Amino acid sequence: MDGLTPDPVQLAGQEHFDAVLAKDSRVEPKDWMPDAYRRSLVRQISQHAHSEIIGMQPEANWITRAPSLKRKSILMAKVQDEAGHGLYLYSAAETLGTTRDEMMDALVAGKARYSSIFNYPTVTWADMGAIGWMVDGAAICNQVPLCRASYGPYGRAMVRVCKEESFHQRQGFEILLELANGTAEQRAMAQDAVNRWYAPSLMMFGPPDDDSPNSKQSMAWNIKRFSNDELRSRFVGMLVEQVKVLGLTLPDDQVRFNEESKTWEHGPLDWDEFKEVLAGRGPCNAQRLERRRTAHEEGAWVREAAVAYHQKQQDKQKAAA
Ligand SMILES: [Fe+2]
Numbered sequence: 001m002d003g004l005t006p007d008p009v010q011l012a013g014q015e016h017f018d019a020v021l022a023k024d025s026r027v028e029p030k031d032w033m034p035d036a037y038r039r040s041l042v043r044q045i046s047q048h049a050h051s052e053i054i055g056m057q058p059e060a061n062w063i064t065r066a067p068s069l070k071r072k073s074i075l076m077a078k079v080q081d082e083a084g085h086g087l088y089l090y091s092a093a094e095t096l097g098t099t100r101d102e103m104m105d106a107l108v109a110g111k112a113r114y115s116s117i118f119n120y121p122t123v124t125w126a127d128m129g130a131i132g133w134m135v136d137g138a139a140i141c142n143q144v145p146l147c148r149a150s151y152g153p154y155g156r157a158m159v160r161v162c163k164e165e166s167f168h169q170r171q172g173f174e175i176l177l178e179l180a181n182g183t184a185e186q187r188a189m190a191q192d193a194v195n196r197w198y199a200p201s202l203m204m205f206g207p208p209d210d211d212s213p214n215s216k217q218s219m220a221w222n223i224k225r226f227s228n229d230e231l232r233s234r235f236v237g238m239l240v241e242q243v244k245v246l247g248l249t250l251p252d253d254q255v256r257f258n259e260e261s262k263t264w265e266h267g268p269l270d271w272d273e274f275k276e277v278l279a280g281r282g283p284c285n286a287q288r289l290e291r292r293r294t295a296h297e298e299g300a301w302v303r304e305a306a307v308a309y310h311q312k313q314q315d316k317q318k319a320a321a
């Protein structure tokens with residue numbers, strides 16, 4: 001093409017794409033889509049996949065120290081679910097033409113982003129409760145609307161992911177509930193965990209709307225359905241009610257319902273800290289990446305064995321044909 005004459009394939013593709021979005025229908029892997037839409041989805045889905053995989057670490061850290069066999073088996077199931085979420089999401093991203101190797105290489109090279117929340121340490125057992133209740137809770141608020149994302153494989157992956165996330169949230173809530181009704185020391189431990197995870201979990205929704213460059217386009221493409229601030233406000237409303245059941249408090253005396261805007265408001269968040277953590281300078285960034293790298297290297301023999309097995313099966317089929 002000379003760049004001046006419109007490409008008829010692209011024109012027809014764009015028209016079809018626009019019609020699909022206008023109907024609020026789904027774009028599928030083989031459909032034509034604008035390059036920017038594809039790039040944006042690869043970025044979002046791969047970051048999401050990395051978050052699930054890196055997110056296994058802060059909790060896996062407590063599997064050997066879980067206070068009972070029941071707690072241990074629940075936590076193991078939860079961490080395994082997160083591995084599954086990562087795998088669905090890598091598969092969804094692969095349908096857009098990027099390979100899992102490329103995504104994994106970017107992650108271990110420290111070039112890919114993942115949710116900043118997983119760079120905070122888990123210092124007590126109560127953190128398992130606060131993570132389940134707040135971090136998985138925030139993930140649900142974010143991901144339920146993504147079940148309707150315009151890209152088919154992403155939206156469908158989210159349906160199952162959300163079902164599992166609600167189990168994660170309940171198990172976390174239940175850990176906190178038990179601690180909050182336990183000894184004074186256990187109760188203090190639960191409150192301390194809620195205090196530490198509150199602000200980072202609110203920041204999981206991303207920067208405020210006026211500082212979120214990709215949001216507008218993402219909403220126009222029917223990927224994102226609500227703005228960061230809308231989702232954050234909804235999440236605060238959920239915490240306010242549930243923390244009463246726990247008999248604990250939120251470390252924020254500015255939480256209030258704004259009758260005019262019908263939204264929940266909260267105190268200021270430290271966005272400089274958010275940016276620092278995202279830039280790789282959070283409390284556990286180096287440790288998380290190092291662990292991921294080691295696991296990747298230690299898993300090389302499994303990948304090689306799978307390739308060798310696949311080759312063997314193909315040779316057998318050829319010989320039989
Ligand atoms: Fe997950």
Ligand SMILES: [Fe+2]
Nearest residue numbers: 082136165168
């Ligand atoms: Fe989860």
